[in-house]
Protein backbone atom coordinates (compact mmCIF):
# COMPACT_ATOMS: atom_id res chain seq x y z
CA UNK A 1 0.00 0.00 0.00
CA UNK A 2 2.98 2.31 0.42
CA UNK A 3 3.66 4.71 3.24
CA UNK A 4 0.47 6.73 3.39
CA UNK A 5 0.97 9.00 6.35
CA UNK A 6 -0.29 12.52 6.83
CA UNK A 7 3.34 13.64 7.06
CA UNK A 8 4.37 12.09 3.74
CA UNK A 9 1.30 13.42 1.95
CA UNK A 10 1.71 16.93 3.35
CA UNK A 11 5.32 16.83 2.20
CA UNK A 12 4.17 15.90 -1.28
CA UNK A 13 1.69 18.80 -1.37
CA UNK A 14 4.38 21.11 -0.08
CA UNK A 15 6.87 19.91 -2.72
CA UNK A 16 4.35 20.77 -5.43
CA UNK A 17 3.74 24.19 -3.89
CA UNK A 18 0.26 23.44 -2.61
CA UNK A 19 -0.81 24.60 0.81
CA UNK A 20 -1.95 22.06 3.36
CA UNK A 21 -5.19 23.80 4.24
CA UNK A 22 -7.28 22.53 7.18
CA UNK A 23 -9.90 21.35 4.67
CA UNK A 24 -7.36 19.37 2.65
CA UNK A 25 -6.09 17.90 5.88
CA UNK A 26 -9.52 16.83 7.09
CA UNK A 27 -10.24 15.20 3.71
CA UNK A 28 -6.92 13.35 3.76
CA UNK A 29 -7.65 12.19 7.30
CA UNK A 30 -10.92 10.67 6.09
CA UNK A 31 -8.93 8.50 3.68
CA UNK A 32 -6.31 7.61 6.30
CA UNK A 33 -9.10 6.62 8.72
CA UNK A 34 -10.85 4.52 6.06
CA UNK A 35 -7.81 3.06 4.36
CA UNK A 36 -9.52 -0.14 3.23
CA UNK A 37 -12.53 1.58 1.75
CA UNK A 38 -13.05 3.15 -1.64
CA UNK A 39 -14.79 6.34 -0.74
CA UNK A 40 -16.98 8.34 -3.08
CA UNK A 41 -17.09 12.14 -2.86
CA UNK A 42 -20.45 11.92 -1.05
CA UNK A 43 -19.04 9.47 1.49
CA UNK A 44 -16.02 11.70 2.07
CA UNK A 45 -18.36 14.65 2.52
CA UNK A 46 -20.43 12.78 5.11
CA UNK A 47 -17.29 11.88 7.06
CA UNK A 48 -15.64 15.30 6.98
CA UNK A 49 -18.68 17.38 7.79
CA UNK A 50 -18.74 15.79 11.24
CA UNK A 51 -15.43 17.44 12.12
CA UNK A 52 -15.81 20.44 9.80
CA UNK A 53 -19.49 21.39 9.32
CA UNK A 54 -18.40 24.38 7.22
CA UNK A 55 -17.03 22.25 4.43
CA UNK A 56 -19.08 22.08 1.23
CA UNK A 57 -19.53 19.26 -1.24
CA UNK A 58 -17.99 21.45 -3.99
CA UNK A 59 -14.82 21.81 -1.90
CA UNK A 60 -14.70 18.06 -1.45
CA UNK A 61 -15.01 17.52 -5.21
CA UNK A 62 -12.32 20.13 -5.96
CA UNK A 63 -9.96 18.69 -3.38
CA UNK A 64 -10.44 15.13 -4.63
CA UNK A 65 -9.71 16.29 -8.18
CA UNK A 66 -6.56 18.03 -7.01
CA UNK A 67 -5.37 15.02 -5.02
CA UNK A 68 -6.02 12.79 -8.02
CA UNK A 69 -4.11 15.18 -10.31
CA UNK A 70 -1.20 15.05 -7.89
CA UNK A 71 -1.43 11.24 -7.95
CA UNK A 72 -1.96 11.11 -4.22
CA UNK A 73 -5.37 9.55 -4.79
CA UNK A 74 -6.50 7.35 -7.60
CA UNK A 75 -9.92 7.93 -9.10
CA UNK A 76 -11.85 4.79 -9.95
CA UNK A 77 -15.09 4.02 -11.67
CA UNK A 78 -16.99 0.88 -10.79
CA UNK A 79 -19.93 1.60 -13.09
CA UNK A 80 -22.24 2.36 -10.19
CA UNK A 81 -22.69 5.99 -11.18
CA UNK A 82 -20.12 7.51 -8.86
CA UNK A 83 -16.37 7.95 -8.81
CA UNK A 84 -14.51 6.46 -5.91
CA UNK A 85 -11.05 7.21 -4.62
CA UNK A 86 -8.26 5.39 -2.87
CA UNK A 87 -4.62 6.17 -2.23
CA UNK A 88 -2.59 5.74 -5.39
CA UNK A 89 -0.45 2.66 -5.13
CA UNK A 90 3.29 2.87 -5.48
CA UNK A 91 3.64 -0.77 -6.35
CA UNK A 92 3.77 -1.71 -10.00
CA UNK A 93 0.87 -4.13 -9.95
CA UNK A 94 -2.43 -2.58 -8.94
CA UNK A 95 -4.73 -4.74 -6.93
CA UNK A 96 -8.10 -5.66 -8.34
CA UNK A 97 -11.57 -5.01 -7.06
CA UNK A 98 -14.66 -7.01 -6.26
CA UNK A 99 -17.83 -4.93 -6.32
CA UNK A 100 -21.00 -6.03 -4.55
CA UNK A 101 -24.05 -5.46 -6.72
CA UNK A 102 -26.30 -5.41 -3.65
CA UNK A 103 -24.67 -3.05 -1.12
CA UNK A 104 -21.96 -1.44 -3.24
CA UNK A 105 -19.13 -2.66 -1.01
CA UNK A 106 -15.76 -2.78 -2.74
CA UNK A 107 -13.26 -5.43 -1.70
CA UNK A 108 -9.68 -5.82 -2.84
CA UNK A 109 -7.98 -8.78 -4.34
CA UNK A 110 -4.20 -8.73 -4.42
CA UNK A 111 -3.00 -11.62 -6.44
CA UNK A 112 -4.29 -12.83 -9.70
CA UNK A 113 -3.20 -15.39 -12.21
CA UNK A 114 -3.22 -12.98 -15.09
CA UNK A 115 0.50 -12.92 -15.88
CA UNK A 116 0.13 -16.15 -17.84
CA UNK A 117 -3.03 -14.85 -19.52
CA UNK A 118 -1.17 -11.66 -20.44
CA UNK A 119 1.65 -13.71 -21.94
CA UNK A 120 -0.81 -15.77 -23.95
CA UNK A 121 -2.72 -12.71 -25.22
CA UNK A 122 0.57 -10.96 -26.06
CA UNK A 123 1.74 -13.98 -28.01
CA UNK A 124 -1.53 -14.29 -29.93
CA UNK A 125 -1.91 -10.61 -30.76
CA UNK A 126 1.65 -9.30 -30.87
CA UNK A 127 0.51 -6.64 -28.43
CA UNK A 128 3.01 -5.49 -25.77
CA UNK A 129 0.88 -5.52 -22.65
CA UNK A 130 2.00 -3.30 -19.80
CA UNK A 131 -0.98 -3.41 -17.48
CA UNK A 132 -4.45 -4.78 -16.96
CA UNK A 133 -7.46 -4.00 -14.83
CA UNK A 134 -9.95 -6.47 -13.51
CA UNK A 135 -13.29 -5.82 -11.83
CA UNK A 136 -15.32 -8.67 -10.42
CA UNK A 137 -19.03 -8.06 -9.97
CA UNK A 138 -21.15 -10.15 -7.65
CA UNK A 139 -22.36 -10.37 -4.07
CA UNK A 140 -20.25 -9.90 -0.95
CA UNK A 141 -20.33 -12.65 1.71
CA UNK A 142 -23.01 -10.84 3.77
CA UNK A 143 -25.28 -10.10 0.82
CA UNK A 144 -24.68 -13.56 -0.62
CA UNK A 145 -25.81 -15.12 2.64
CA UNK A 146 -28.96 -13.05 2.93
CA UNK A 147 -29.81 -13.77 -0.70
CA UNK A 148 -29.40 -17.50 -0.04
CA UNK A 149 -31.63 -17.21 3.06
CA UNK A 150 -34.51 -15.65 1.11
Ligand SMILES: [Zn+2]
Nearest residue numbers: 100103140143
Ligand atom coordinates in the same frame (compact mmCIF):
# COMPACT_ATOMS: atom_id res chain seq x y z
ZN1 LIG B 1 -22.89 -6.66 -0.32
Ligand SMILES: [Zn+2]
Nearest residue numbers: 038086097108
Ligand atom coordinates in the same frame (compact mmCIF):
# COMPACT_ATOMS: atom_id res chain seq x y z
ZN1 LIG C 1 -8.62 -0.66 -4.00
Ligand SMILES: [Zn+2]
Nearest residue numbers: 096112114132
Ligand atom coordinates in the same frame (compact mmCIF):
# COMPACT_ATOMS: atom_id res chain seq x y z
ZN1 LIG D 1 -3.56 -8.28 -11.93
